[in-house]
Amino acid sequence: MKENSVGLVTPKICHVDTPLHTVSGGVIPQYDLVYETYGQLNAAGTNAILICHALSGNHHVAGYYAGDEKPGWWEAYVGPGKPIDTNRFFVVGVNNLGGCHGSTGPTSINPATNKPWGPDFPIMTVKDWVVSQDKLRQHLGIAQWAAVIGGSLGGMQALQWAIDLPDRLRHAVVIAAAPKLSAQNIAFNEVARQAIMSDPDFHNGRYLEHGVTPKRGLALARMLGHLTYLSDDLMGKKFGRELRDKLKYSFDVEFQVESYLRYQGEKFATKQKFDANTYLLMTKALDYFDPAADYDHDLSRAMAHVQAKFMVISFTSDWRFSPERSEEIVRALLDNDKDVSYAEIESQHGHDAFLLPNPFYEGVFNAYLQRIWQEVTADA
């Protein structure tokens, strides 16, 4: 087992009996949320941190499953002595509703039909996720999160938490996010969805009933996604125009970057068995995210009742959710004289930077979590 890791972990299930009425008008009569926890909840219940995942993430944030070499997706930042220190905090990772890693989603059985939900699973929004995650909070007996933390789509959930349930969190750490998607962001998502839906194996989303999965479409969607997570600079450095062999003047894989993208797509669609309907749902949740829409499209007004203190972090080479987008969030908080700190981290890793080691990012993260910890201990 690796050092500074939470070690072996097992997921748990939180069953929710109350129906969820989604923003999209759907109803999920009852549902399961799969989650993992690391560290110990203190007696006062004041040291709990919720980690929200991004597009393709899940509840397996840190540690290892028995027999699995690969750790959770945020192993670099969650563990004993790491920025989100599991010796101090009780850390909760949850798979969002509509996901494909154990929480109720399109691959689950729809009680009304006894068949997989498939494309009939209600369209999810970030607001719905906050409602469902709040059920998990109650299930765990936590009155108020010390912090809700997330990157990308996860950061959007942290922001929505602060707006929708202001007294249920003391801090929001919003990393590499945006207050809403741009036309370009939505366009990328739409191309990804079209790649999936035009795969002959898609069968209008009922592929499971046909015993197939739209692997090619999903792989294409992932290739496109991956492309937008990296910076031009980094791709140049990593691959340049390097060839696998020599130019063959054919449509085979010739450049290393082609090989890399195909590998990523293939891995996602085949090895990780990501569900195509979940991918569609997640991209839609991104597109619909717009907390200001409930407040006359005025983000400052949306932030007026926020009680959480904010740490907002962006990365210089992230062109998917650029620093300017994070600054929109900061500006709206400043308009309301809210407590907010902002760091723009120098990185060449594009949007992916929020997952990767970086001394300044770690420094900021450490310092802010230290402050949260001081508050927790001051209350004790």
Added chain:
Amino acid sequence: MLNRQRLLSPEFKLISSWIEPGSRVLDLGCGDGTLLAHLQESRRCSGYGMELDPNLVIASIENGINVIQANLNKKSLLDYFDEDSFDYVIMTQALQVVDRPDLLLDEMLTIGKQSIVTFPNFGFWKNRIQLMFTGRMPETDVLPYHWYDTPNIHLCTFKDFESLCAEKGIAVVRRAVVNQQHETTLGMKLLPNLLGEIALYQIQRKHPK
């Protein structure tokens, strides 16, 4: 960013004494956040620091202040704040490093009711003597850099600063002239531009907007 450590405590004490308790404060180039943290603790102030240097941003977070990482040479303060958002906008030992001190002063007095600005006096006698007798750019404890690597690209004397204020319709509410130990001598009072090493100015618009 700057050689601020040695100036730190007495200068900040003097500034603190000028600030009304309970004020909203913005500290530009807030360094490690010491001043704002002090104002929060001792004078019930609230507000933000702005800083460019990554390590100082981390130090500011450690010191418990709200810090916004920003490059004031690339962004306008108005990108972040509305008119009259603060009682005081403070900038210590940083006026001389920005691209356009004159424009920044305008912005500071737009988003703040008053400003407190401190900077090294280039008219200090030691600087004059070095230039006169060695024929070279002064290098002193307060200005420890070479001419080619100094971040202090817009050095000025007290007279220069006050004439800029007059031109811009900025009123000097209060002024303190001190040496490096932050003492004020009789000589400094009589001949500030010659004998004063560091200036602290409290300024505001002559004609409120």
